[in-house]
Amino acid sequence: MLFSSVTFLYYFFPLVLVLHFLMPHKTTKPRNYVLLLFSVVFYAWGEPKLLLLMLAQSFSGWFFGLFIERWRGKKLSKAALVAALVVGIGGLMFFKYADFFIENFNAATGISVPLLRLALPLGISFYTFQILSYDIDLYRSECEMQPNYFTFTTYVTLFPQLIAGPIVRYVDVAAELAERQITLTAFAGGARRFVIGLGKKVLIANVLGELVDICKTSGEHSVLNAWLYIIAYALHLYFDFSGYSDMAIGMGHMLGFKFLENFNYPYIARSITDLWRRWHMSLSSWFRDYVYIPLGGNRCSKPRQVFNILVVWFCTGFWHGAGWNFIVWGLYFAALLLLEKFVLGKVLDKLPRVIQHIYALVFILIGWTIFDAPTLVTAGERIAALFGVGDTALAGVSSLYYLRSYAVPLILATIGATPIVRRAATWVQQKRVTTVLEPLTVLLLLVLVTAYLVDGSFNPFIYFRF
């Protein structure tokens, strides 16, 4: 079930709100049970057959957690952690990557091992990382053991962040699972954030997603088409993903949780290092805390630092999908980060800001070209087309038509990808008029989004491979 669907907005979520707030609130247990029940329904709605897998993975993480705690200080505690990692990562590897490994094994050896063709469980990359973070944090004594399986599973399955993040760590919501306050301001802020996220997803991301598809299938080989495609894709991806995160954070506030931010205007980055402090921050920080730092981080020799960065970015790329393009995409960013860290860092700092932005944007867009390509050859062709290499015209009928047609959404999306709107909103918030303006905006935006959804507009789900 998508947040941006009629079923979610006008059947599922109203029911969650009603039952959640009808429950006695002296303790959070009844409300947690409501959330658990609805989270299970939410997941089963899209993946009825793979629900048990998620519940089993959750059980495994919780169960090994018991032994990590019971055997604390003993070697067995580490063994329990290793077992938790093996089961968690093993499940992810099997369901998400088995066919990738088989295909490459077959290609390398000439043997024809049949593919398993397993359905990718929805959100497996997200919930696996959440479960692992609990066991690792518990082992490091950075959080307390959760004795109740149902409460732990409420954390794992919490529907606002279940299928598309942000990757919430147990330590961040443990206190709220035990006791949470929902204030008027928090609920209003959550509703506002949710509707803004919905607008970003439905009014901008979905619209630009259509443009992406058009550019990819138009058959026009032109520089303009190549740029139109990649700019639309970059904005589509950002508004889709950050819109989803906004909705998750907003619903979290409405239900009494404070999820961490996931995006901070990534396209205003002035370097690739800066980009990864702003894009999918919950994933970056996960890899930093659970892979990079344990490997030694930057407190080691230069060759070891290089190795650490390569490992982290190999994993980051691979996490996004079982394909070589994702691995190359990760390593591409590793190369740029290494270049900035050891060679370009000081030079970049001295350049005019505008040059820094252009530098970052060009390499970000090339990165997305690799990310979205079905094969590395296609990625190469699309990058070549960006710079007019080969049999590429400057523009064609299709690209000129769609540039004009999508001009307003593209301009709005570009402005929305910068802090301009937020600054304007902050300025307006000081005025009395906001008292009416904000609710009116929420009302109109929600009605408009509903109109788009009811009319059966293009509504893709891009997280299926994550």
Next chain:
Amino acid sequence: MENTTNNSKTRSILTIAAFLLVMFGFVILNRAITPPDVSQSERRQLAKLPTLTLQTLANADFMDGFEDFAADSFAFRENLRTLRAFAVLDVFRMSDKSGLYRADGGAGKFEPVNDKSILQAADKIAKVAETLGDVNIYYAVVPDKNIYVAPQTPGYEPARVAALLAERLGAYTAIDLTDTLGGDAYYRTDLHWDQPRIAPVVDKLGAAMNFAPSADFETRTLGEFNGVYTGQLALPLTPDTMTYLENSATVGATTQYFDIASNGFLDGDMYDLEAFKGGDPYDLFLRGAQPLITITNPDAQSNRELYLFRDSFSSSLAPLLAPYYSRITLIDLRYIDSRVLDQYVKFAPDSDVLFLYSSQILNNSAILNVS
């Protein structure tokens, strides 16, 4: 300070109220208002609540069907569709809504040329043509409305389509109708051509197929006609006027429709005035979707026969050809499989065969039942 706090509290209360008002307002309205079974504007059945069983839950059919039902049964759906169209075309200033555009008070729809489908259509035409024996075979493409009213759209390209068809149909005579019409030959609110304005098409066909168009027709007016784009666009458009042409040939000819129930042909009117009042007023012409129709004119200029492989455009064209052929057989391969055609149609030697398809059919040729 206290004022600011009060404002903030009021704003929060109003924001929550607005959010809950829309959400629960629609929840209540969706329960209170019974949705229609059919969308008149889109000319389609609306989705029903899917059956809930263990099997439909396990295979997720229930969930898939529920979202369609939820969207189709939504309260004030038509108004919301209009709101979306207004937002897309007038607020976001986009040139089209999923290919639908406004032009000169009317509307149109384009889709990019699908080379693969065009070639598949050509192969299907060739396959049928090979089985027809000693007949004169012609083919033509109905000129797409977009090339006249919205030439800037990246849709139908006559030269490209002609080249693709010629690749596979070089053995047959192509008739290029592109230069016969202009934008005013089409309804403003529909994809079809307007019968009284397609005389140049008849002339061009006559020149290629050796008949001499000379018949005069009288124009009959029925009333306002809201074409298919009015509903699809969901924005107000000025209605067209539905007219049709009549003369002694159309009145004197016998029109027969294939009846599936009796597995035979039944007499009917060439212009079905009742159908004009139905869901698709264009069904006035030869009753719309029909697998096989024959038009027999004992007073025709010649004894020649015409076999017209066709789509809906030919429904309004065929009456204008009635004066020149003793018998016209209209065959719609969307509704009859080519493999059973010889059970119902015997192709007379030395007769004319015309494959006349619009770009919509060529671009979606999987719909043609030729295997």
